Structures are given as structure tokens and as C-alpha cells.
């Protein structure tokens with residue numbers, strides 16, 4: 001599979017159908033790189049022409065803004081907007097709810113106007129259009145899966161159904177946690193928490209959430225956000241359940257069954 | 259005649275104090291900065307109807323919601339009764355509406371009595387939930403004696419007021435049956451007729467005493483209630499309406515832009531400024547340090563807060579024992595706002611008291627614990643946004659005070675130097691594609 005950059009497209013005088021915004025975790029985090037590759041694989045298989053920014057991409061600025069440093073956020077945002085506008089980008093898919101929220105909601109006022117979708121929405125669309133055909137269950141057959149709502153996808157942007165529809169298309173039984181959808185409990189990473197130690201308390205948020213996921217009896221916890229993935233994986237480790245419970249992104253699950 | 263005059267005096271005094279309080283609340287809310295509304299009027303009106311009037315968000319917990327709805331509807335409806343009381347009080351008439359309404363009067367009073375009894379039942383249940391069952395969210399650390407007492411005062415007051423109303427009717431019925439004085443026949447009432455046997459044996463004098471006593475207790479109680487409101491969390495019965503009308507209609511994840519920062523960043527990056535940016539006054543303070551740095555909407559929210567604690571009971575930080583409690587953020591904002599108001603009342607204009615909302619009321623530890631998950635915003639039955647206040651204070655703390663934890667400072671410098679929150683070289687950003695080959 002050949003992953004092309006925007007620069008390469010521009011050199012040929014062509015425009016891809018969609019820009020895949022990989023994000024920092026998708027670029028650097030060893031675990032999340034496999035989600036990035038899964039998305040590329042899916043796009044490649046369905047024959048959608050896409051590009052990435054490669055080394056021209058930089059952080060959207062989300063962690064800076066949520067941590068209260070709006071200068072740094074706007075510096076990042078404005079230089080990203082210059083790059084995106086320079087290439088005349090119209091449509092973007094992100095693999096991260098934080099990138100998604102920032103580019104979709106917070107870039108327009110700074111001059112960046114694009115149609116932005118999250119990869120769960122893209123997957124839902126491709127499934128609905130029949131472009132992705134999933135083979136039945138295999139190793140997952142009859143097993144339970146639970147979906148952990150990302151705050152920045154769910155409450156922040158009201159996306160609850162797309163990820164669930166994607167999971168329902170797989171031959172697995174979806175079970176909900178006690179707190180789900182708009183009542184879903186945060187994994188603990190948002191608001192810049194990913195980049196600092198938690199404040200003093202009596203429990204880690206990700207452990208609380210993981211316990212809830214374990215209660216469902218699911219053998220897979222599906223996530224749609226790199227931070228959630230890290231937090232839930234750490235939670236599973238903390239509970240010493242790595243052998244029996246997997247934490248996987250929607251895209252990885254879909255790629256597996258294509 | 260004398261009683262009409264006393265009544266008029268009570269009414270006038272109460273109205274004077276209520277008016278004064280309204281002026282003060284308005285003044286305090288206007289301590290805040292300008293606020294930009296979102297969405298259009300129609301959408302916001304709809305929010306108000308569904309969430310304030312229809313109490314839509316309460317129904318996440320259906321049983322309590324139903325009880326609360328009864329208390330609220332009862333409150334609205336029984337207040338129609340106030341109209342009659344005021345006319346009777348001022349003109350020395352008795353059950354003046356009876357003449358106008360004829361047969362429907364009987365029906366109306368039955369409705370009042372139905373609500374009176376449901377309010378009593380609901381308030382007893384609420385009282386038990388708070389004080390006997392001790393539902394957790396009513397006992398978080400910010401729920402010190404004062405806010406707990408506030409809640410109980412209102413519940414007890416409601417029970418007493420409604421009981422007075424029922425006993426008044428019972429005494430009236432008994433007097434009617436005895437054919438005494440001006441007690442015109444109304445026909446028996448839904449609830450109070452069952453109370454008659456308890457007092458029927460009393461003398462006419464005692465019955466009149468009960469009837470009049472309950473009547474005065476009811477009206478004076480309501481006037482006292484109106485004056486107690488401004489000091490209580492019960493202001494929400496009024497402010498829930500404007501507060502939901504000014505709801506944020508943008509996606510919850512969208513933080514408001516800081517135009518003052520945009521201008522400086524553009525200057526730094528050599529980008530052209532828009533006309534508005536050129537004309538804009540130089541930036542004051544980044545973020546919020548004290549109450550006047552917040553918007554009037556945020557201050558109105560503080561007055562609207564019902565102290566129900568639904569926000570804190572779903573807050574991931576609070577659930578896991580961190581110091582942060584979004585309800586406390588709202589209570590602190592109100593306390594500080596009222597402190598500034600009292601300062602102005604005393605000194606004519608605000609005199610520095612060496613205190614601020616940031617740090618004196620809300621600590622860095624609280625501000626740092628928020629995950630910006632929006633659970634509190636989603637849970638609030640009257641659409642309050644504690645997160646926006648947390649973020650404004652956090653911005654002040656980070657941008658003006660530079661009080662970021664070391665790990666955040668590392669993240670900031672990684673962002674500045676490597677364009678990623680982690681320490682990876684930007685040149686390695688596309689290396690993931692190599693893994694594939």
C-alpha cells in the first residue's frame with residue numbers, strides 16, 4: 001500500500017478525495033500507529049483516494065487549549081490552517097476526537113473551514129454504502145464487546161450512534177456499560193490530564209471506568225480515541241486482565257474482518 | 259377596615275424589599291462582562307420551554323422528576339389562589355372569586371387542594387431523602403450547614419404553607435355548615451372536607467380563629483418566602499427561565515475563542531489583522547481572576563444553581579475523590595459575587611478586599627483536576643456550564659500566573675519546539691508509514 005502525502009498529490013497537480021489527519025498519537029504512539037495503519041488499509045481497500053500531511057502535520061493545539069494555554073493553541077491552529085488552506089483542503093477525516101473537535105469547531109473562527117468527520121463516521125458511511133463487506137465473527141463470534149464513549153466524540157459533539165452502528169455490523173454482541181452515551185464516564189485523559197499526573201484522590205479515573213467495562217463481561221473494549229485507548233489499556237493492566245480483555249479501536253476491528 | 263390596612267402595609271413592605279433585592283441581584287449579575295448569545299431566538303425559546311418549563315433534564319431520574327414537577331406545578335397553580343387572597347385582604351371581602359366563578363370556583367379550589375396535598379407528600383419525601391436517607395450528593399463537603407439548612411427551610415415552609423391552606427378551608431367548611439357569618443356555601447372540598455371532623459367540635463370563635471390565623475399565616479408566609487428567595491438556592495424557580503433561554507447552542511466541545519489572543523498571535527506570525535482586530539482595545543487580563551472577569555451569563559448561572567449536585571455526582575474527578583466539585587464552583591462564584599455586592603453596598607464602590615475568586619475561593623488543585631469531559635454540563639437540569647468558569651480560571655492560572663505543573667510546561671515546550679505534545683522530532687512524524695513497508 002502506498003501512502004501519499006499532500007505534497008506528492010500537489011506535485012502531480014492532483015487533489016485527493018479526503019485528507020486523513022493522523023494526529024500526534026497516530027504518528028508517534030506505538031500502539032496507536034496500528035490504528036493509523038488500519039485506517040489507511042481500509043481507505044486503500046475501498047479505493048478512496050486519500051492523502052496525509054506527513055511531516056507537514058503538527059499538533060492541532062488541543063492539549064494546549066484545554067490546559068489553559070490559548071496562545072500556544074492559536075499558534076498551532078493558525079500555522080495548521082495555513083498549511084491546510086495552502087493545499088486547498090475541503091474534507092478531512094481524523095482518527096482522534098480531540099483533533100476532530102478542534103478542527104471542526106474551533107478552526108473556523110480562525111479561518112479554517114473544512115468538512116471534518118471522525119473515522120467512526122467514515123466507517124459508518126462506508127458500511128452503509130456497502131463499500132465495506134465484513135466477514136462473520138471468527139475468533140470474536142459469540143463474544144461480548146463494549147464500547148467506551150469518548151467525551152469529545154459523545155457529549156462534545158453528540159456522536160453516539162456511528163461507532164455503535166459500526167460495531168453492530170460486526171458479528172459480535174454489543175453490551176453497554178452502566179454509564180454510557182451521554183452519561184458515559186470519562187477515561188480521565190481529557191483536558192490535558194493525559195500529560196500530567198492526576199490530582200490527589202482516592203482512585204484513578206481510568207481504573208473506575210475499566211472496572212465498569214469489566215463488569216459487562218466483555219472480552220473486548222472498543223474505543224475511538226487514542227487517549228481513551230491508552231487509559232483503558234492501562235486500566236486493564238492495572239486490573240491484570242490483559243490476557244482476557246483486549247482494547248481495540250473501531251478501525252482495527254473493521255480492518256480485521258474486511 | 260383595620261385588617262385591610264394592616265394587610266396593605268404588609269404587602270407594601272414585602273414589595274419594597276422584593277424590589278430592593280431584585281435591584282441588587284441585577285446589579286450583581288451586571289458586574290460581569292458582555293456575553294455573546296448563540297443560536298437564534300426560536301431555538302433558545304424552545305430550550306427554555308423544554309428545560310425550564312417542561313423540566314426535561316430532570317427526567318433522567320424519573321421518580322424525583324415527577325415529584326419535583328408536582329411541587330413546581332403546584333407552586334404555580336396555588337399561586338393563583340394568591341390573587342384571591344390579595345383582593346380579599348385589600349377589600350375585606352371573603353372568597354371574592356366565588357361570585358365571579360360560580361360553580362367553577364368549587365372545581366378550582368379542588369385543584370388547589372389536590373396540589374397542596376401532593377406538594378406536602380413530595381416535600382416530606384424530599385425531606386426524608388435529604389435528612390434520613392442522606393442521599394450522597396446532598397452531603398458532599400461543599401454542602402455545609404448553611405446550604406443544607408436552606409434546603410430544609412424551604413421544604414418545611416412549603417409543608418406549613420400548604421397545611422395552612424388546607425386547615426383554612428377545613429375551618430371555613432365547618433363554619434359554613436354552622437351557617438355562621440359571611441361564610442358562604444362553597445360545597446365540600448376534595449381534601450379539607452376530610453379534616454373537618456377534627457375541628458368540627460370547636461366553638462365558632464375558635465374556628466374563626468383557625469380560619470383567619472391560617473389565612474394570615476398563608477399570606478405572610480408567602481410574602482416571607484418571596485423575600486427569602488434571593489438569599490436561597492430557590493432563586494432557580496425564576497432564573498431557570500432566562501438561564502435556559504441563554505443556553506449555549508454550540509457543540510459542547512467548542513471552547514470560545516479568545517480574540518485578544520488571536521490578535522497577538524497574528525502579530526507574532528505576521529498575519530494580516532482584520533478591521534475589528536485592528537480596532538480592538540489592547541487585551542486586559544487573560545482568563546478570569548475574579549467575578550468581574552466572568553460574563554454576566556456565568557454570574558446569572560451562579561444565581562440559578564439549585565445546588566442539586568447532579569453535576570458533581572457525575573464528575574469523574576469528584577467520583578474518584580479529587581477536590582474538584584462543579585457544584586462548589588457555582589456556589590463559590592455566587593458567594594464571591596455576593597461578597598463583592600455587599601462590599602459595594604457598604605463602600606459605594608468596590609474597595610479592594612485582598613480576595614479573589616481564583617485562589618481564595620477556588621484552588622489550583624481544583625482547577626487542575628478537570629478533564630473537560632462536559633459531564634457536569636450535560637447533567638445540569640437548568641443548563642449551567644460549570645466547565646466554562648473552570649476554564650476561564652484555568653486560563654488565568656496558566657497564562658497570567660504561569661502556574662502550570664512541570665509536566666504541562668514540558669508538554670507546552672514540546673508543542674512549541676516539536677509541534678507535538680511529546681518529545682519526538684517533527685522529522686519522525688511520518689515514520690509510521692515505514693512500519694507498513
Ligand code: SF4
Nearest residue numbers: 573628629631632634
Ligand atoms: S468537565 Fe470538569 S468539572 Fe465537569 S464533570 Fe468533567 S471533570 Fe468534572
Ligand code: SF4
Nearest residue numbers: 563564566567569638
Ligand atoms: S450546576 Fe446545575 S447540576 Fe450542578 S448543582 Fe447547580 S443546578 Fe445542580
